[in-house]
Amino acid sequence: MDLLQDLQWRGLINQVTDEEGLQKLLTEEKITLYSGFDPTADSLHIGHLLPILTLRRFQLAGHRPIALVGGATGLIGDPSGKKSERSLNEKEVVQQWSEKIRVQLSRFLDFETTENPAKIANNYDWIGSLDVISFLRDVGKNFGINYMLAKESVQSRIETGISFTEFSYMILQALDFLKLYQNENCKLQIGGSDQWGNITAGLELIRKTEEEAKAFGLTIPLVTKADGTKFGKTEGGAVWLDKEKTSPYEFYQFWINTDDRDVIKYLKYFTFLSKEEIEQLEKQLHEAPEKRAAQKALAEEVTKLVHGEEALRQAIKISEALFSGSIADLTADEIKQGFKDVPSFEYEGEEVALVELLVMSKISPSKRQAREDITNGAIYVNGERIQDVNKVLTKEDRIEGQFTVIRRGKKKYYLIKYK
Numbered sequence: 183m184d185l186l187q188d189l190q191w192r193g194l195i196n197q198v199t200d201e202e203g204l205q206k207l208l209t210e211e212k213i214t215l216y217s218g219f220d221p222t223a224d225s226l227h228i229g230h231l232l233p234i235l236t237l238r239r240f241q242l243a244g245h246r247p248i249a250l251v252g253g254a255t256g257l258i259g260d261p262s263g264k265k266s267e268r269s270l271n272e273k274e275v276v277q278q279w280s281e282k283i284r285v286q287l288s289r290f291l292d293f294e295t296t297e298n299p300a301k302i303a304n305n306y307d308w309i310g311s312l313d314v315i316s317f318l319r320d321v322g323k324n325f326g327i328n329y330m331l332a333k334e335s336v337q338s339r340i341e342t343g344i345s346f347t348e349f350s351y352m353i354l355q356a357l358d359f360l361k362l363y364q365n366e367n368c369k370l371q372i373g374g375s376d377q378w379g380n381i382t383a384g385l386e387l388i389r390k391t392e393e394e395a396k397a398f399g400l401t402i403p404l405v406t407k408a409d410g411t412k413f414g415k416t417e418g419g420a421v422w423l424d425k426e427k428t429s430p431y432e433f434y435q436f437w438i439n440t441d442d443r444d445v446i447k448y449l450k451y452f453t454f455l456s457k458e459e460i461e462q463l464e465k466q467l468h469e470a471p472e473k474r475a476a477q478k479a480l481a482e483e484v485t486k487l488v489h490g491e492e493a494l495r496q497a498i499k500i501s502e503a504l505f506s507g508s509i510a511d512l513t514a515d516e517i518k519q520g521f522k523d524v525p526s527f528e529y530e531g532e533e534v535a536l537v538e539l540l541v542m543s544k545i546s547p548s549k550r551q552a553r554e555d556i557t558n559g560a561i562y563v564n565g566e567r568i569q570d571v572n573k574v575l576t577k578e579d580r581i582e583g584q585f586t587v588i589r590r591g592k593k594k595y596y597l598i599k600y601k
Contacts, residue, residue, distance in 0.1 A: 183457070184208070185243040191457060192450040194236060196375045196403040199385060204398045207369065212244050212298060215370035216362055218305070218355065219287065220252035220260060221279035222271075225424035226286050228414045228436075231488075232402050232451060234290050236372055237300075241291060242454075246298040248368060249287040253280040253306030255355060261348040262335040262376040270347075280304060286423055290487075301366070305358050321357050322350075324390045325383070333379035352383045359384030363397055375401045405451065408443035423488055430489040431519040434497035437481035438474070442467060445476040453483040507589070509565035514582035517597070521587065526597040536563070536573040545588060545596050555590060562589040 186205055189195050198204055207213060217233040219226065226234075237247035256276045271279075284302050291300035330336055333352060336344060359381070362368035371381050381399035388395045405413040414421050421436050422428040428436075440448055445467065449460045463476040486494045500520040503512050512520065527543035537552045539545075540561070546552035553571045555561050561568050563579055564587050579586050586598040 185240065188457075189236070189239070193447060194232070194239075194402050194451065196401040197378055197399075198401075199382065199399040203396075204370070204400070207396065207398070208243075208245070212246065213370055214246045214248060214362075214366050214368040215240055215372060216248035216250050216303075216359075216366075216368050217372045218250040218252055218255070218358060219283055220256040221276055221283050222256060222259075224279045224282050225422045225427055226283055227420045227422050229405070229420075230423070231484075232405060233372055233374060234287065235452060235487075236402055238290055239454075241298060241300060244298055246300070247291055248301045248303055248362060248366060249291060250358060250362070251280045251284050251287070251302065251304045253277065253304040254309035255305055255351065255358070256280065258351050258354060259348050260335075260351050260355075260380070261339050261344055262380065277306075280306070282424075303362070303366075305354075305361075308361050309354060309357065321353055321387070324387050325353055325356075329386070330383075333383070335376070335379045352380045353387075355380040356384040356387040359397070360387050360391055363388050363392065363395070369396060370398045370400060372400045372402065375404050377401060408441050425489055425493065429519040429522060430485060430493035431497045431500045431516075432522065433489065434481050434485045434494070434501065437484050438477050438501070440477050440480060442471055442476075445480055449476060449480050449483075453480065453487075455479070455483060503565075507562065507565045509562075509587045509589075510581070512581065514584045517581055517585045517587065521585075521595060521597045524595045524597050526599055528599045528601055530601040533574050533576050536561070536568060536575055537571060539575060539598065540588070543588075543596060543598065545590055560591050563587070565589075 183191060185208060186195070186201070215237070217237055219230060219233075234249070237249060241247045253276060256279070257270065257273060259270065284304070287302060293300050330349065330352065331340075335352065336349060339348075359368070359371050371384060373381055378399070378401050381401065385397055385399055388397050407413050416436060421433060425433075437448075446460065446464050449455060449463060453460075455463075463479055466473065466475045482494060482498075485497055496516060496519070500512065500516050503509055503516075504520055509517075525544075529539065529542070536556065537549055540552040540555065541547075541549055546555050556569055556571050556573070559567055559569055563575070564581065575586060577583065580600060581587070584600060588596045588598060590596070
């Protein structure tokens with residue numbers, strides 16, 4: 183398959199401005215393309231993965247990708263897909279977030295190759311110094327109000343209200359495409375399906391500004407879940423690409439828990455496995471769904487891609503330890519990841535009777551219940567069942583001197599932290 187055929191097979195094409203023309207262009211030459219990422223937080227999340235990985239697919243096919251950080255547009259706010267006005271962030275904050283996002287983007291694209299090295303750009307470089315008169319005369323005059331009002335991103339906000347600030351966003355993004363077309367010979371912009379209006383506005387500006395312009399737009403579908411819930415959200419919030427915000431173990435668990443109805447689609451979207459490999463996993467899914475081979479492949483491929491081989495190994499180790507109960511094999515760092523969201527209790531002291539600790543930490547409601555729990559074999563310390571009601575926890579029961587993991591029953595974990 184050629185690149186566009188592969189994207190079609192993977193379900194990664196939502197709309198193209200001129201598919202036949204783009205196919206011809208990609209066949210005839212190696213092009214430069216871009217996708218933009220506004221710094222609306224200090225990290226990208228998995229909702230950003232699809233355009234990032236699509237840039238990577240183009241690069242692997244020999245084309246040159248530009249990841250554009252919206253240092254300027256991030257100060258304005260994109261109304262696309264939003265029901266209300268974004269709150270504006272301070273310039274210094276957006277600059278800090280822009281730098282963090284620049285570093286994250288560089289993990290996915292190859293900047294070292296000599297043939298088609300990727301590039302990071304920041305639109306603050308050309309918008310930051312633009313004066314209002316130049317903006318209105320040279321850029322704004324190319325856009326009719328009726329044209330802008332017809333865009334879905336504006337239409338959906340007319341009744342609830344849209345400020346002039348957000349109304350002007352599409353013009354700024356259009357200017358990005360023009361600048362990259364002029365300075366980098368960039369002929370294609372890709373983005374999520376909600377970016378169609380902004381992308382076509384850029385093409386309109388290029389058409390009006392440049393003679394015999396040849397530029398294209400392509401959008402990627404919105405990622406959905408079969409159960410109707412929002413993709414990329416968990417009880418703890420968004421699934422981030424920053425390991426400090428979402429640990430590699432939590433990241434791995436997000437993918438391993440993918441619904442059978444979604445897993446093949448996500449393998450096509452988020453991995454670089456071949457058509458044959460994915461079709462084999464689909465066959466295994468139908469023949470032995472309980473083995474969850476497709477989910478394991480998905481979790482391993484995406485975790486390795488985002489966090490690296492070592493983090494993947496650690497995530498699998500934590501998962502297996504929790505499944506088997508062999509907690510003592512984990513390091514303190516792995517304990518932090520695997521037990522981030524379980525109830526915890528801080529204890530200050532050298533030794534403590536297990537019965538006392540169970541009551542203090544509210545694992546058991548009373549000493550009598552604590553003794554019963556121990557006698558009945560319901561209490562595990564670092565994965566080892568304890569049935570001695572006189573058991574005293576010492577420093578020997580602390581993992582790297584920092585934690586003791588107590589389990590009550592089959593699944594209720596508690597983390598004891600030491601001051």
